[in-house]
Amino acid sequence: MTSPATHPSSIAFIGGGNMASAFIGGLLAQGLPAASITVVEPFEAARDALKAKFGIDALPAATAALQAAELVVWAVKPQTFKDAAAAASPYTRHALHLSVAAGITTDSIAQWLGTGRIVRAMPNTPALVGKGMTGLFARADVDGAGCAQVEAVIGTTGQFMWVEQESHLDAVTALSGSGPAYVFFFLEAMTRAGQDMGLSEAQAYQMAVATFQGASELAARSDEPAAVLRERVTSKGGTTFAAITHMQDTQVAAHFVQAMRKAEARAQELAAEFGR
Numbered sequence: 001m002t003s004p005a006t007h008p009s010s011i012a013f014i015g016g017g018n019m020a021s022a023f024i025g026g027l028l029a030q031g032l033p034a035a036s037i038t039v040v041e042p043f044e045a046a047r048d049a050l051k052a053k054f055g056i057d058a059l060p061a062a063t064a065a066l067q068a069a070e071l072v073v074w075a076v077k078p079q080t081f082k083d084a085a086a087a088a089s090p091y092t093r094h095a096l097h098l099s100v101a102a103g104i105t106t107d108s109i110a111q112w113l114g115t116g117r118i119v120r121a122m123p124n125t126p127a128l129v130g131k132g133m134t135g136l137f138a139r140a141d142v143d144g145a146g147c148a149q150v151e152a153v154i155g156t157t158g159q160f161m162w163v164e165q166e167s168h169l170d171a172v173t174a175l176s177g178s179g180p181a182y183v184f185f186f187l188e189a190m191t192r193a194g195q196d197m198g199l200s201e202a203q204a205y206q207m208a209v210a211t212f213q214g215a216s217e218l219a220a221r222s223d224e225p226a227a228v229l230r231e232r233v234t235s236k237g238g239t240t241f242a243a244i245t246h247m248q249d250t251q252v253a254a255h256f257v258q259a260m261r262k263a264e265a266r267a268q269e270l271a272a273e274f275g276r
């Protein structure tokens, strides 16, 4: 992680929902004073939540208060980015910008904001518990100091990885951005199967969660590929063999790959629908 000295002195969040909350929680935990964070959030219930959780009084609309921000984080939905940019950009041209919006390209953002100092990020919700994975792409206008500032902010929520081509962020979106939902989907399915076999819902869920946690930790600590780790579980003619054979026969992996390509395609569609 980058040293705390590279934190921007003042950060503004446009949009104060799930993702903004993950970052704000991480920044406050690292000692950034709440007074150096400004949030613009039009939804009253979300403003109340920010006040209750972090003691931050969010603004209902963009104002000249944004001029103090060294870094502006765009945490609005792709659908609302353009309007939010129109309202805030008169106050933020001087700043470095970090967008977490799925699909929206830095070309669109540069046009809306009147600056090319933009880093695009694709985080995920485990950022809420400091276990996030974020893909990052910097436009050529962002210098090393700007990248270090972004790393200092993103690093408070977990791991990050830079990609060299902006189009790869759509792959990151399909993989780690949407990925937690796939894991929860499998947790639901494994819990249902456990119940079908006579376990209680609570028992099955706890076992499924612990299995994901344990297997992920094993993979993270191992230098062997997942296929080898899988084979080590799969005794010849045993129970895992029966399950994996069924998954192979019914092409579960191929369907999974197709599903992720749908997510990638949707990121590209979002760019076309809500970009410039």
Ligand SMILES: NC(=O)C1=CN([C@@H]2O[C@H](COP(=O)(O)OP(=O)(O)OC[C@H]3O[C@@H](n4cnc5c(N)ncnc54)[C@H](OP(=O)(O)O)[C@@H]3O)[C@@H](O)[C@H]2O)C=CC1
Binding pocket: 014, 015, 016, 017, 018, 019, 020, 040, 041, 042, 043, 046, 075, 076, 077, 078, 080, 083, 084, 087, 100, 101, 102, 122, 123, 124, 125, 177, 178
């Ligand atoms: N959730 C996830 O797993 C991930 C999300 N993202 C991206 O993060 C972005 C935010 O997602 P998330 O935090 O989940 O969404 P949320 O809906 O929780 O947060 C977005 C917030 O922005 C507010 N907003 C709407 N218009 C404006 C405006 N003009 N100015 C300021 N704020 C505004 C919304 O208010 P209102 O509800 O009133 O519209 C909402 O509270 C999205 O672009 C998404 O693609 C990226 C990675 C993962």
Ligand SMILES: O=C(O)[C@@H]1CCC=N1
Binding pocket: 102, 173, 177, 178
């Ligand atoms: O579903 C979405 O569009 C956002 C981007 C990645 C996760 N959530």
